[in-house]
Amino acid sequence: MATPPPDRRPIVVSGPSGVGKGTLYGLLFERHPDTFCLSVSHTTRDPRPGEEHGVHYHYVTTEDFEDLIAKDGFVEHAKYGRNRYGTSKMTIEEQTQKGKVVLLDIEMEGVKQIKNSGISARYIFVSPPSIETLEKRLRGRGTETEQSIQERLAQAQKELEFSKTPGVHDIIIVNDDLEESYKKFEEFVYKPQE
Ligand SMILES: Nc1ncnc2c1ncn2[C@@H]1O[C@H](COP(=O)(O)OP(=O)(O)OP(=O)(O)O)[C@@H](O)[C@H]1O
Numbered sequence: 802m803a804t805p806p807p808d809r810r811p812i813v814v815s816g817p818s819g820v821g822k823g824t825l826y827g828l829l830f831e832r833h834p835d836t837f838c839l840s841v842s843h844t845t846r847d848p849r850p851g852e853e854h855g856v857h858y859h860y861v862t863t864e865d866f867e868d869l870i871a872k873d874g875f876v877e878h879a880k881y882g883r884n885r886y887g888t889s890k891m892t893i894e895e896q897t898q899k900g901k902v903v904l905l906d907i908e909m910e911g912v913k914q915i916k917n918s919g920i921s922a923r924y925i926f927v928s929p930p931s932i933e934t935l936e937k938r939l940r941g942r943g944t945e946t947e948q949s950i951q952e953r954l955a956q957a958q959k960e961l962e963f964s965k966t967p968g969v970h971d972i973i974i975v976n977d978d979l980e981e982s983y984k985k986f987e988e989f990v991y992k993p994q995e
Contacts, residue, residue, distance in 0.1 A: 803835040808923065808994040811840070811893055811903040815912050816927030816964075817957035819939035821976040825927060825986050826904050832987075838901040841892055843869070846884040859892070877907060877914035890920070902990075909960050916969070925989060926970040930977040932957065 844858040878887030896903045929935035976982040
């Protein structure tokens with residue numbers, strides 16, 4: 802049985818790469834099926850084999866993407882390399898109307914943009930117990946090259962600095978013991994709106 806949280810606002814989850822964001826909301830999705838969904842981003846990059854339009858991304862042309870920016874259709878958007886990525890207001894609205902609480906997995910610059918977009922959201926920052934632990938997790942995941950690990954650790958320092966800005970996040974969860982962190986995550990998600 803789906804148990805919807807009383808507060809239906811979208812939830813923005815941010816924190817350094819490798820800190821465990823995906824692990825935490827993965828548990829939430831598993832333990833509360835049909836209740837939450839991850840926002841599907843728009844991208845101008847080509848689909849990779851096995852990826853599906855509307856599931857992994859909304860694949861659009863650069864022209865369509867720019868058109869949507871001009872219409873103020875994104876809550877946040879960014880360029881990585883030659884490709885553009887963004888979260889559209891329409892996607893969030895559609896998913897919310899289907900009865901789901903939308904989670905957005907967003908990096909720091911995106912968080913700043915969402916804050917300025919005027920949408921009403923809740924903000925969770927997931928922090929590592931230490932940079933050393935973060936490095937261990939990134940290495941343990943086995944998905945990164947040495948260069949990518951170094952880049953992510955440098956970026957992590959900036960994210961951790963930003964997370965100290967008062968009033969940006971509603972809760973900061975230090976992801977040390979996974980079950981304990983999950984409990985805090987779930988409790989926050991199910992907290993009634995103040
Ligand atoms: N509390 C924890 N204790 C130990 N290991 C953890 C904990 N949380 C997550 N991990 C492990 O850390 C690694 C990184 O986790 P995960 O992929 O969820 O991070 P992420 O924040 O979603 O990263 P990205 O932003 O790069 O997608 C994974 O191997 C995961 O199993």
